[in-house]
Amino acid sequence: MLLMTGYLTTPTTSTGVSLSEFWAWVRYLSAVTPDPDLRLTNSFSELDAHQKTILSDDFGIGAPLLWLSERFDLDRIVDGRYFVEYLAPRLGATQQRTAKRGPNKTPDFVARDITGLWHVIECKGTQSGSGYSARQLGEEGPPRTGGIAQKHSIIFPAGHTGQRLVSGLQIGVPNGQPSRLTIIDPVSEDPFQVNEADMAIADDAATRCVISKALRQSGYEVAAEAMASPRDDVFFAQRRASKAFSDDAAETDRRDERAREELGSRERTVQFAEDYVGRERQFMLPRPVIVDGNPAYRVILRQGLRKEAIEEMQSNPSIDGLVSESGSSWASELGSSVSKGSEGFASMTIGNLFRSEIILEE
Known part of the structure; x- marks a missing residue:
């Protein structure tokens, strides 16, 4: 679950060092x-309200998406906000503003499964018991409340529409109720409409989001930014609106050149699991963590992409136009997210393209 939580909470577009890339492992x-069920330790269950909210939000994302990914064979999990902000201007939508809270909030995630169906997912998490978790999920009303009240949902055309879900994770605490995951399928209002003719752009947004997160987790920050923000008229218009550039094309050319240098460098990178290349971090724990009855004092974290994919991305880090029409073979390596774990070792893979590992050692 921590590998999935770390991946999902890594931002698609940002610059600079992001603690979210390691937060799930270092913090949680x-x-x-x-215990055999998901349950917090005493020290974490007694955090102050602000820290408990952050933990609940993070676990409320990681646990449901891990479960849903396995049941629905999801091969693209996309930040809802990035998805709408990427599509809206490219589809000529007049309402491009997306809220972070309230009725106009975009869903937390949009996900595509291996059959091509798209699912819209809103996540909630709490340590305050099943009653509060039920209130987070909400009621049909009137008026609608909680997750059900999310009006700014996304509607896909017939033949592409999957489930529209709200998940609620009630996290178990010592001497309290066990953890419980509830998933419901509410009705949406005021949707963001995606038409049949727009599905190629929707696929492109999903692919770019997944690869950007994978690149960022593997240590290729500039390449991640280039992949998430392709060079097109929308990109240049947004850049001009946000800051003054004397030459937009020259600026992005320099960005892509930095991305190529970054992808071509093997400094501070490791190769693991035969042909995955990325980064490795080791952490000494301030106190041991007990796993299967054995203490672990050190954590090794590895994240990387297939070496062949990195080499191919180096020649074209941002890809003008649709990824599916670029001839990039790495795109076909994307697939379902699969998590495995046993005896102090866990891994998460996305198709045959990205792999992350966490190893606990004495």
């Missing part, structure tokens, strides 16, 4: 008890 590794 000792948050869960060795």
Whole structure:
């Protein structure tokens, strides 16, 4: 779950070092008890309200998406806000503003499965018991409340429409109720409409989001930004609106050149699991974590992409136009997210393209 949480909370577009790339492992590794069910330790269940909210939000994303990814064979999990902001201007939508809270909030995630169906997912998490979790999910009303009240949903055309879900994770605490994951299928209002003719752009947004996160987690920050923000008329218009550039094309050319240099460099990179290249981080824990009855004092984290894919991306880091029409073979390597774990080791893969590992050692 921590590997999925770390991946999902990594921003699609940002610059600079982001703690979210390591937050789930550094912060939450000792948050869960060795019990067979998901349950917080005493120290984490007694955090102050602000820190408990952050933990609940993060677990409320990681656990449901891990479960849904396995059941629905999801091969693209996309930040809802990025999805709408990427599509809206490219479809000529007049309402491009997306709220972070309230009735106009975009759903947390949009996900595509291996059959091509798209699912809209809103996530909630709490440590305050099943009653509060039910209130987070909300009621049909009137008036609608909680997750059900999310009006700014996304509607896909017939033949592409999957489930529209709100998940609620009630996180177990010591001497309290066990964890419980509830998923419901509410009705949406005021949707963001995606038409049949727009599905190629929707696929492009999903692919770019997944690859950008994978690149960023693997240590290729400039390349991640280039992939998430392709060079087109919309990109240049947004750049001009946000800041003054004397030459937009020259600026993006320099960005792409930095991305090529970054992808071509093997400094501070490791190769693991035969042909994955990325970064490795090792952390000494301030106190041991008990896994299967054994203490672990050190954590090794590896994240990387297939070497062949990195080499191919180096020649064209941002890809003008649709990824599907670029001839890039790495795009076909995307697939379902698969998580495995046993005896102090866990891995998460996305198709045959991205792999992350966490290893606990004595």
